[in-house]
Amino acid sequence: MLSLTKDMETGVELIDTQHKELINRINNLLITGEKSCSKEETQKTIDYLGEYIVKHFNDEQGLQVKSKYPKYEEHKEKHDKFISDFNKLEDEFLKNGNSIDFTLKLNNSLITWIIKHIKGDDVEFSKYYKTQAL
Numbered sequence: 001m002l003s004l005t006k007d008m009e010t011g012v013e014l015i016d017t018q019h020k021e022l023i024n025r026i027n028n029l030l031i032t033g034e035k036s037c038s039k040e041e042t043q044k045t046i047d048y049l050g051e052y053i054v055k056h057f058n059d060e061q062g063l064q065v066k067s068k069y070p071k072y073e074e075h076k077e078k079h080d081k082f083i084s085d086f087n088k089l090e091d092e093f094l095k096n097g098n099s100i101d102f103t104l105k106l107n108n109s110l111i112t113w114i115i116k117h118i119k120g121d122d123v124e125f126s127k128y129y130k131t132q133a134l
């Protein structure tokens, strides 16, 4: 299971709270894989996570616009690419159901990406954000 490690903390309350919720929802999905839940149940968990990813990215981008973050476009592109990869994985799941391949991709690409993104891009933005008296 994933947890929010110290090096993933940004110090911006809204972002950290949302990252925790994001990780909870990822863990829910990982559990459905481990328990080999029904396709329907797994589908619900994927949607539950997908919804929150969109909400979180929008909120984060909102803070970037508000604080005139110079790397906003670049950061947004990364979010958009991630959402498109997530949707692809979801399509694959709809076609093939829960498979080892799905679990592997989920673990290797999506989860690895999220951790790297939080530690790198989000921490970097948060440092900037905290310098802006908002």
Ligand SMILES: [Fe+2]
Pocket (backbone or CB within 6 Å): 060, 075, 079, 117, 121, 122
């Ligand atoms: Fe981000």
